[in-house]
Amino acid sequence: MTSSLLDMKDIRVSYGHAEVVQGVSLTMTSGSIVTVIGANGAGKTTLLNAAMGVIPSSGTILYDGKPVPGSVEARVASGFCLVPERRELFSTMTVEDNIELGGFLRSRAERAETSAELYERFPRLAERRKQLAGTLSGGERQMLALARALMSRPRLLLLDEPSLGLAPRIVADILRIVSELRDSGVSILLVEQNARAALEIADFGYLMELGEVKLSGTASDLANNPALMESYLGTANAG
Numbered sequence: 001m002t003s004s005l006l007d008m009k010d011i012r013v014s015y016g017h018a019e020v021v022q023g024v025s026l027t028m029t030s031g032s033i034v035t036v037i038g039a040n041g042a043g044k045t046t047l048l049n050a051a052m053g054v055i056p057s058s059g060t061i062l063y064d065g066k067p068v069p070g071s072v073e074a075r076v077a078s079g080f081c082l083v084p085e086r087r088e089l090f091s092t093m094t095v096e097d098n099i100e101l102g103g104f105l106r107s108r109a110e111r112a113e114t115s116a117e118l119y120e121r122f123p124r125l126a127e128r129r130k131q132l133a134g135t136l137s138g139g140e141r142q143m144l145a146l147a148r149a150l151m152s153r154p155r156l157l158l159l160d161e162p163s164l165g166l167a168p169r170i171v172a173d174i175l176r177i178v179s180e181l182r183d184s185g186v187s188i189l190l191v192e193q194n195a196r197a198a199l200e201i202a203d204f205g206y207l208m209e210l211g212e213v214k215l216s217g218t219a220s221d222l223a224n225n226p227a228l229m230e231s232y233l234g235t236a237n238a239g
């Protein structure tokens, strides 16, 4: 039996009078990558922030079949971790210190064990341990943001456009790491404008348009959907 890890039902979010997420329902099973794709302004970030609890929303969110805790802190403690679109690194601190900070809820022994694993997974960060985060390339910054998130040993990783602004080869590196994380048991909710790349690693996907889910299905069904191909994947400059 596969049970839902995260189950969002009829989620609505308004900014002032504008309802920008208009009754979205989304479900993800444990150990999967679910992607939310859609154009700029579709409401993807807003939906992700509602899942994390950083903005208020209406509707219901179940985590492991139970109502999700209300506060961001309680969600973090129960295994949520958000990597926001603006990576929000501490640019005047070293790579190492940024990573250490991600483990603030963990014991010293757990931090040592997890950071050793992370430096194996991200050799470029190991080489740059003493470098200031602000001097890293875009791809290295995204890797650092991911590594810092992983220090909390999340069960549910919420990723907002990890491919944004990165060269295709770096995007491929990042997404390979994301799919390895899924294989190691982390569940991932992946928001992406780069539909083609996201559908390559996802298990299931939702297409959002103007605050609503327009299409959903297995990642391979979506990747082979002619209408979606045309609007999001078909053009030479897609993504």
Ligand SMILES: Nc1ncnc2c1ncn2[C@@H]1O[C@H](COP(=O)(O)OP(=O)(O)O)[C@@H](O)[C@H]1O
Binding pocket: 015, 020, 038, 039, 040, 041, 042, 043, 044, 045, 046, 047
């Ligand atoms: N803090 C905010 N205040 C008012 N409007 C916002 C705010 N954040 C986002 N919006 C609007 O909500 C809509 C959805 O935005 P967003 O969730 O960022 O979309 P996406 O991540 O898909 O690009 C957009 O029209 C955007 O302008």
Ligand SMILES: [Mg+2]
Binding pocket: 044, 045, 046, 085, 161
């Ligand atoms: Mg966004």
